Amino acid sequence: MARDPETIEREIEQARSALVATLDQLGTKANPQKLADAAKDGVRAKLDDPKIKYPLIGFGALVVVLLVRKLFR
Template identity: 60%
Template structure:
């Protein structure tokens, strides 16, 4: 059964609108500035965790101890 040209045209326009919307969403998500901002926020929130701070302090103290020990050997 043949489709009406107006129906085909509406389907094409709907598909075009859906594609344009999808491309807009992808361009928003893939924006490099947004990706950097999201990563920065994520890292800052990780470092705000007291357990991470304690672990980093512990590693820093250990590294300082090893460096001082090698210097004064």
């Protein structure tokens, strides 16, 4: 059974519109600035966790003490 050319054209146009919408969504999701902002927010959230924050502060203080000790020996 042959389909009507107008029906085929309508289906092609609908598929094209759906493809454009999908590409727009992908472009928005893959925006480098948004990805960088999301990564930065994730790191900040991790560093705000006391289980991570305080050991890092302690490690930093230890490094400073060892550097000062090495400089004045």
